[in-house]
Amino acid sequence: MNRVLIVEDNESLSKIIKMLLQKEKIDAVTCNCIKDAFYLIDTDDFDLVITDLRLPDGDGYKLFEKIKESLRDIPLIIMTAYGNISDAVNALKKGVYDYISKPFDNDDFVLAVKRALSFSAMKKENENLKIISEETIRPEIIGSSEAIKNLMQKLNLVSPTDAPVLIMGESGVGKELVAKYIHIKSLRKHKHFISVNCSAIPENLFESEFFGFKKGAFTGADTDKKGKLEEADGGTIFLDEIGDIPLSIQPKILRFLQEGEIEKVGDTKPKKIFTRVIAATNRDLKKMVEKGYVLSKIKG
Secondary structure, three states: OOEEEEEOOOHHHHHHHHHHHHHOOOEEEEEOOHHHHHHHHHHOOOOEEEEEOEEOOEEHHHHHHHHHHOOOOOOEEEEEOOOOHHHHHHHHHHOOOEEEEOOOOHHHHHHHHHHHHHHHHHHHHHHHHHHHHHHHOOOOOOOOOHHHHHHHHHHHHHOOOOOOEEEEOOOOOOHHHHHHHHHHOOOOOOOOEEEEEHHHOOHHHHHHHHHEEOOOOOOOOOOOEEOHHHHOOOOEEEEEOHHHOOOOOHHHHHHHHHHOEEOOEOOOOOEEOOOEEEEEEOOOHHHHHHHOOOOHHHHO
16 A cells, blocks of 8 residues: 655645545555654655645755655655745756645545656666666675685675775776675665776866766856766766876865765856765876875875
8 A cells, every 4th residue: 555644734634635545545644744754754664745835844845855865765745825836847846746736626636646656656666676687687706715705704894884995906807896796785786886987088078077067167068967976976986997087187086085075067066965986996006196196185
């Protein structure tokens, strides 16, 4: 049975909505404030959240942000008696699933809820298929030597953390296999694993490839574009051959590593992202630092 959270401070309307949903065999839980909704989202599983825009201790957008922060993909419907077309467009742009004006037609409301629940079910099915796919292609490190045992012990220790990882070794030893193993064993395994070959990117394209750009930042920038670091937000980015990153771009990489934020080309506002970095190299970074090819803090 589908489970829906209703956040509405008008008790009569809350009861009506609950009755409408129960009639459709949809389980509904109600509360009347943001604080209680936060607690319920943290402690229970819901397929959909329906919230009033204006509540005694905040607004419906706070719930939307809470859901995004929790990395849970729950669609949200906002209801309001004070809305207009501009508000609705802005809400949908932010990622809110639907925007309903009060008073609403009961049949139209139920139809909107059913559409949202179908969307939620489809996303869950896609996630399940993704998990099955990942289980099927799960990277395996096979061996029984002491070296392999020591490696596996270290990998199983570091994988569940968010710590950045540097993998060093000659070409062909399986550095990307190790990186994928760390990702699959981490809490980020259901998010993106983005692999970047740093040696294959021309120096003049590094900044836009890594950090993205804003529309109009340069000739040909017709739309906003996410960089590789932002594409991996919530997941893991694997920077293969990190020793080939030009010195000119390393300060921005360092800022990302230290502050967890990026700044797109042509933008003046930094953006926080939650991307884990796994890097690999076949070079001697210590010697490269001594020669001035690599910032010491990048390695450290």
